[in-house]
Amino acid sequence: MPEGHSVHRIARQFDHNFVGKTVRASSPQGRFAEGAAVLDGREVVSVKAVGKQMFLEADGDVWLRVHLGLYGAWDFAGEILLDPTIASANGRMGQTNQRGTDPDAAIFDDAGENSLASIGAPRRARVHVRMSEQTKGLEDDGSEWPPPVVGQVRLRLMTDVTAADLRGPTACVLQTPDEMLATVAKLGPDPLVGDPAENEERFVSAVRRKGTSIALLLMDQSVVAGIGNVYRAEMLYRARLNPHTPGKAVPEEVVRELWRDWARLLPIGVETGQMMTMDGLSPDAHRAAMASRDDRHWVYHRAGLPCRVCGTQIVLEEVGARNLYWCPKCQA
DNA sequence: GAACTATGCGGAA
């Protein structure tokens, strides 16, 4: 499931391929038929991502709000103008995806090669893009246009050359400008939105005001937007912080360091499409770790395995109905 | 073919 980095990636794809264009909208599955009818034929004016929410603005003050939830995914097909900030990682993602082991976003061209790995200005290429954390890479479907509908597609948006299919979202609704602003107002700071200094202060004051455990606070989208279960576990480990520490008991400097860590990790995730949290490793060790889904993290999904640093068994604990992984020694 | 899993979250109890 996407955490904040994926939503920003998707927003960038929309920015480059849909903004400024008229879209055809439909709901092949039927569950968003009314909303699709409203969107159909409108011009896409802008797109923004805040935390795990994406907002697509159509002319006439119509906003589409999408939250992918646990299973949601956007599939892009057709001709894609790649965002230069995410194109640089295509080679790596294409490779991992060919092996079928990469649950993160994947981009690959018709031949399944890495010809899109160029860095710099956006370029046009006939590609099939699957922006999904949950699913493995698709076989390329060739040049069929429009692409055949596969599975439960809640919403399909199409320009003359690009298609985007949405499936399994928790939320897919139309909003007025006021409703959209109200949604954003409920969200905590996102490092990629707004003023950096102000964001940090908002995060620090929200955390230090509460007696709730830092583990719960990091997952609270009104405290900080975009962090999910993976980034939470990894950030707590990186800070060597006990997950049960109440927010108000975490030293201010540690809270600030948590924020700065998130502000560092998120852009890396946006660029690479992967939740890279082990940047302290040597290049060789890092390459080996990233090759396997289960070896990418310090603690996430490593219950019972030895801590990479101290060898203590990683603990799995349920916190707020979610799995929390941590090292009881390093994070004592 | 059933059961299980998942990076989420809102609402009922």
Added chain:
DNA sequence: TCCGCCTAGTTCA
């Protein structure tokens, strides 16, 4: 605190 939503891939029988 628990339940239900929602999708698709994987695992197991």
